[in-house]
Amino acid sequence: xxxxxxxxxxxxxxxxxxxxxxxxxxxxxxxxxxxxxxxxxxxxxxxxxxxxxxxxxxxxxxxxxxxxxxxxxxxxxxxxxxxxxxxxxxxxxxxxxxxxxxxxxxxxxxxxxxxxxxxxxxxxxxxxxxxxxxxxxxxxxxxxxxxxxxxxxxxxx
Numbered sequence: 001x002x003x004x005x006x007x008x009x010x011x012x013x014x015x016x017x018x019x020x021x022x023x024x025x026x027x028x029x030x031x032x033x034x035x036x037x038x039x040x041x042x043x044x045x046x047x048x049x050x051x052x053x054x055x056x057x058x059x060x061x062x063x064x065x066x067x068x069x070x071x072x073x074x075x076x077x078x079x080x081x082x083x084x085x086x087x088x089x090x091x092x093x094x095x096x097x098x099x100x101x102x103x104x105x106x107x108x109x110x111x112x113x114x115x116x117x118x119x120x121x122x123x124x125x126x127x128x129x130x131x132x133x134x135x136x137x138x139x140x141x142x143x144x145x146x147x148x149x150x151x152x153x154x155x156x157x
Contacts, residue, residue, distance in 0.1 A: 003132040004157040005140075007094055009086040010045045010062075015079045018058060031060040034078070040099060043144070043151060045077045048086040048094035056081040064150035065141060067111025075149055090157050097121040101145040104128070106137035118145050132156055 018031060026032055033056050036042045040050040042057045051057050058081065063074040088094055098121045106115030114136055119127045124142075131137055140154040 002129050004090050005128055005132065005154050006090050006157045007048065007086075007088045007092065007142075008153045008155060009048045009088075010077075010079075010152070012046045012079075012083060012085045015046065015058065015060070018060060019079070019081065026058070026060075029060070031058060033057070033081075034059050040096065042078045042080075043096045043100075044080040044083050045150070045152060046079050046085055047083040048088065048096055048152060049080075049083075050096045051078065051080050062150070065107075065111065067107070069111035071107065071111055071113050073150075077150060091125075093121075093124055094152070097124055097142065097151065102151070103143040103145045103148070104131060105141045105143065106131040106134065107139055107141065108136050109138045128154060 036051045036053050036055045039053050042051040044051055057078040059076055059078055061074055062077045065071055065073040100121045102119055102121050104117045104127050105113055108114050115131045117127050131140055142151045
Protein backbone atom coordinates (compact mmCIF):
# COMPACT_ATOMS: atom_id res chain seq x y z
CA UNK A 1 0.00 0.00 0.00
CA UNK A 2 1.49 3.35 -0.98
CA UNK A 3 1.43 6.42 1.24
CA UNK A 4 0.04 9.70 -0.06
CA UNK A 5 2.28 12.69 0.56
CA UNK A 6 2.49 16.41 -0.13
CA UNK A 7 5.56 18.60 -0.64
CA UNK A 8 5.47 21.89 1.24
CA UNK A 9 7.24 24.97 -0.07
CA UNK A 10 8.35 27.78 2.19
CA UNK A 11 5.72 30.56 2.22
CA UNK A 12 6.68 33.68 0.28
CA UNK A 13 5.31 35.89 3.06
CA UNK A 14 8.15 34.71 5.29
CA UNK A 15 10.61 36.49 2.97
CA UNK A 16 8.62 39.56 1.83
CA UNK A 17 10.46 41.92 4.17
CA UNK A 18 13.87 40.63 3.05
CA UNK A 19 12.96 40.94 -0.63
CA UNK A 20 12.38 44.69 -0.11
CA UNK A 21 15.59 45.43 1.84
CA UNK A 22 18.58 47.37 0.60
CA UNK A 23 21.91 45.62 0.07
CA UNK A 24 23.18 47.13 3.33
CA UNK A 25 20.18 45.86 5.30
CA UNK A 26 20.56 42.42 3.75
CA UNK A 27 24.24 42.33 4.61
CA UNK A 28 23.40 42.95 8.28
CA UNK A 29 21.22 39.83 8.09
CA UNK A 30 23.94 37.78 6.33
CA UNK A 31 21.95 37.75 3.08
CA UNK A 32 22.66 38.97 -0.44
CA UNK A 33 21.35 39.04 -3.99
CA UNK A 34 22.93 36.67 -6.50
CA UNK A 35 22.48 36.75 -10.27
CA UNK A 36 21.73 33.31 -11.66
CA UNK A 37 24.48 32.22 -14.05
CA UNK A 38 23.67 28.51 -14.52
CA UNK A 39 20.58 26.39 -14.93
CA UNK A 40 19.93 24.28 -13.03
CA UNK A 41 21.82 25.52 -10.03
CA UNK A 42 19.67 27.89 -7.95
CA UNK A 43 16.59 26.05 -6.63
CA UNK A 44 14.02 28.39 -5.08
CA UNK A 45 12.53 27.09 -1.85
CA UNK A 46 9.35 29.12 -2.32
CA UNK A 47 8.44 28.36 -5.96
CA UNK A 48 10.10 24.91 -5.87
CA UNK A 49 11.54 25.71 -9.31
CA UNK A 50 15.05 26.27 -10.59
CA UNK A 51 15.70 29.96 -11.23
CA UNK A 52 16.41 30.95 -14.83
CA UNK A 53 19.70 32.45 -16.04
CA UNK A 54 19.62 36.22 -15.52
CA UNK A 55 17.14 36.12 -12.63
CA UNK A 56 18.08 37.35 -9.19
CA UNK A 57 17.81 35.10 -6.15
CA UNK A 58 18.20 36.05 -2.54
CA UNK A 59 20.77 33.93 -0.73
CA UNK A 60 19.73 33.89 2.91
CA UNK A 61 20.38 31.81 6.04
CA UNK A 62 17.28 29.90 7.11
CA UNK A 63 16.39 27.71 10.09
CA UNK A 64 14.79 24.83 8.22
CA UNK A 65 14.50 22.42 11.14
CA UNK A 66 13.19 24.53 14.01
CA UNK A 67 12.91 21.54 16.34
CA UNK A 68 13.52 21.37 20.06
CA UNK A 69 16.03 18.57 19.56
CA UNK A 70 19.72 18.12 18.84
CA UNK A 71 18.72 17.99 15.15
CA UNK A 72 17.73 21.67 15.03
CA UNK A 73 19.38 22.98 11.86
CA UNK A 74 19.82 25.94 9.56
CA UNK A 75 21.62 26.67 6.34
CA UNK A 76 21.63 28.76 3.17
CA UNK A 77 18.69 28.81 0.77
CA UNK A 78 17.74 30.67 -2.42
CA UNK A 79 14.51 32.63 -2.90
CA UNK A 80 13.68 33.97 -6.37
CA UNK A 81 13.06 37.71 -6.57
CA UNK A 82 9.67 37.27 -8.26
CA UNK A 83 8.20 34.07 -6.91
CA UNK A 84 4.92 32.70 -5.69
CA UNK A 85 4.49 29.95 -3.13
CA UNK A 86 4.22 26.56 -4.84
CA UNK A 87 1.38 24.27 -3.86
CA UNK A 88 2.16 20.88 -5.36
CA UNK A 89 -0.70 18.42 -5.69
CA UNK A 90 -0.83 15.29 -3.56
CA UNK A 91 1.97 12.91 -4.65
CA UNK A 92 3.43 15.51 -7.05
CA UNK A 93 7.22 15.75 -6.93
CA UNK A 94 8.60 19.16 -7.94
CA UNK A 95 10.57 19.02 -11.19
CA UNK A 96 13.57 20.79 -9.59
CA UNK A 97 14.24 17.63 -7.58
CA UNK A 98 14.24 15.17 -10.49
CA UNK A 99 17.80 15.90 -11.66
CA UNK A 100 19.56 16.25 -8.29
CA UNK A 101 21.31 13.88 -5.93
CA UNK A 102 19.24 14.19 -2.76
CA UNK A 103 19.48 13.45 0.93
CA UNK A 104 16.12 12.27 2.31
CA UNK A 105 15.83 12.66 6.08
CA UNK A 106 12.92 11.25 8.08
CA UNK A 107 12.11 12.73 11.51
CA UNK A 108 9.85 11.59 14.31
CA UNK A 109 7.33 13.74 16.21
CA UNK A 110 10.05 14.96 18.59
CA UNK A 111 12.28 16.18 15.75
CA UNK A 112 14.77 13.32 15.98
CA UNK A 113 16.33 11.89 12.84
CA UNK A 114 15.28 8.26 12.40
CA UNK A 115 15.92 7.67 8.71
CA UNK A 116 18.45 8.95 6.17
CA UNK A 117 18.88 7.98 2.53
CA UNK A 118 20.75 9.37 -0.48
CA UNK A 119 18.98 8.97 -3.80
CA UNK A 120 18.86 10.30 -7.34
CA UNK A 121 15.86 12.59 -7.67
CA UNK A 122 14.41 10.38 -10.40
CA UNK A 123 14.00 7.66 -7.72
CA UNK A 124 12.58 9.92 -5.02
CA UNK A 125 9.00 8.60 -5.01
CA UNK A 126 10.06 5.08 -3.98
CA UNK A 127 12.29 6.41 -1.19
CA UNK A 128 9.53 8.67 0.18
CA UNK A 129 7.14 5.71 0.28
CA UNK A 130 9.82 3.56 1.95
CA UNK A 131 10.62 6.20 4.59
CA UNK A 132 6.93 6.79 5.33
CA UNK A 133 6.59 3.01 5.62
CA UNK A 134 8.03 3.53 9.10
CA UNK A 135 5.07 4.73 11.18
CA UNK A 136 7.43 6.65 13.48
CA UNK A 137 8.35 9.05 10.66
CA UNK A 138 6.21 12.19 10.96
CA UNK A 139 7.84 14.24 8.20
CA UNK A 140 10.70 14.24 5.72
CA UNK A 141 13.19 16.93 4.78
CA UNK A 142 14.74 16.86 1.33
CA UNK A 143 18.26 18.31 0.97
CA UNK A 144 20.68 18.54 -1.92
CA UNK A 145 23.18 15.80 -1.12
CA UNK A 146 26.35 17.48 -2.35
CA UNK A 147 26.03 21.03 -0.97
CA UNK A 148 23.70 19.76 1.77
CA UNK A 149 21.23 22.64 1.46
CA UNK A 150 17.58 22.21 2.51
CA UNK A 151 15.04 22.09 -0.32
CA UNK A 152 11.62 21.38 1.18
CA UNK A 153 9.57 19.27 3.55
CA UNK A 154 7.24 16.37 2.78
CA UNK A 155 4.23 15.37 4.90
CA UNK A 156 1.80 12.48 4.86
CA UNK A 157 -1.71 13.33 3.66
